[in-house]
Amino acid sequence: MRKVPAVLxxxxxxxxxxxxxxxxxxxxxxxxxxxxFQVVQFDLSPNEAFFKFNDESSSFGDFVVDWDSPQSQDVVxxxxxxxxxxxxxxxxxGAEGSNENAxxxxxxxxxxxxxKPGLRSLLQFDCVATAQVGDGCDVEIQNVNYIPSPDLxxxxxxxxxxxxxxxxxxxxxxxxxxxxxxxxxVDKSFADSLLLHLHKKEQGQYVEWLHKxxxxxxxxx
Numbered sequence: 003m004r005k006v007p008a009v010l011x012x013x014x015x016x017x018x019x020x021x022x023x024x025x026x027x028x029x030x031x032x033x034x035x036x037x038x039f040q041v042v043q044f045d046l047s048p049n050e051a052f053f054k055f056n057d058e059s060s061s062f063g064d065f066v067v068d069w070d071s072p073q074s075q076d077v078v079x080x081x082x083x084x085x086x087x088x089x090x091x092x093x094x095x096g097a098e099g100s101n102e103n104a105x106x107x108x109x110x111x112x113x114x115x116x117x118k119p120g121l122r123s124l125l126q127f128d129c130v131a132t133a134q135v136g137d138g139c140d141v142e143i144q145n146v147n148y149i150p151s152p153d154l155x156x157x158x159x160x161x162x163x164x165x166x167x168x169x170x171x172x173x174x175x176x177x178x179x180x181x182x183x184x185x186x187x188v189d190k191s192f193a194d195s196l197l198l199h200l201h202k203k204e205q206g207q208y209v210e211w212l213h214k215x216x217x218x219x220x221x222x223x
Contacts, residue, residue, distance in 0.1 A: 022219050023216065023219055023220065026212055026215060026216045026219070027216070029212055030209060030212050030213070030216070034209075061195050062079055062192060062195050062196070062199075063081075063187050063191070063192060063195075064081045064083075064187055065079040065080065065081040065089075065091065065187060065192070066079065066080055066081065067079055068080045068090070069092075070203070072206075072207070072210075075094045075095065075203075075204070075207075076092060076093065076094040077092070077093055077094070077196075077199065077200065077203070078090065078091070078092045079091045079092075079093075079196075081186075081187055083186060083187075085119070086118075086119030086120075087116060087117065087118055087119060087186065088115075088116070088117045088119075089114065089115070089116050089117075089186045089187065089188070090114070090115045090117075091112055091113070091114050091115075091188065091196075092112070092113045093110045093111060093112040093113075093131065093196055093200065094110065094111060094200065095108045095109070095110055095111075095200045095201070095204060096108060096109045096110060096111045096130070097109070099132065099133065104132075104133035104134060104135060105133040105134070105138075105139065105194075105197075106133035106139075106197045106198070106201055107133075107201075108197075108200075108201070109130050109131060109132045109133070109197075110130065110131040110193075110196055110197055110200055111128075111129075111130060112127075112128075112129040112130065112131055112141070112188075112196070113126060113127070113128060113129075114126070114127040114129055114183060114188055115127075116182075116186060122150070123148065123149060123150045124148075124149050125146065125147070125148060125149075126146070126147045126148075126149055127143055127145070127146055127147075127179075127183065128143070128144045128145040128146075128147075129141050129142060129143050129144060129183075129188075130142045130144060131193040131196050131197055132193070133194075133197055138190065138194075139190055139193040139194040139197055140190055140193060141180070141183065141188060141189065141190065141192070141193050143176070143179055143180060143183070146179060
């Protein structure tokens with residue numbers, strides 16, 4: 003016969019695990035009932051519906067998804083323009099924005115590379131995709147850098163002038179660089195699709211983590 007303290011400890015653990023399971027199930031149900039980012043068939047069970055999170059692909063215009071691992075937080079998109087230019091965008095979610103009324107709670111950090119056909123040099127833009135109040139989204143350019151060749155050692159390569167929009171007061175330059183990106187598909191509509199995709203991706207990863215945790219604490223039959 004086991005000692006009473008051992009039985010009590012096991013009973014307390016069982017109660018704590020049961021409470022944790024209830025909290026986990028409540029959180030999973032909440033995520034599936036929230037319709038802000040996901041595309042889910044709600045007549046399915048949570049376990050079945052989980053796999054529906056990313057069934058509907060986001061619309062990125064002429065961009066194609068080059069990298070979007072379920073285990074990573076980032077996404078890489080590419081497109082080839084009619085002129086032969088190559089455009090690559092890598093992005094991941096940043097911190098929550100300051101405006102609680104925005105369409106998406108978090109901004110996305112983006113690096114946009116534009117390469118001319120036949121050249122190894124490229125223009126690199128450091129940008130932030132932000133959600134505005136209402137349904138609008140925007141692309142803010144923070145820095146622009148000229149890189150002679152991605153293959154050159156960064157310590158020896160002359161990267162040219164580094165343009166920071168935190169200090170630049172040339173509004174005409176700012177506007178023209180925005181138009182330059184918009185002409186290559188990096189516009190407000192692209193920012194909206196990107197933010198939606200990244201938020202759906204994060205939500206799907208969170209629900210997957212909840213399911214794994216639920217499986218670990220569920221008592222064995």
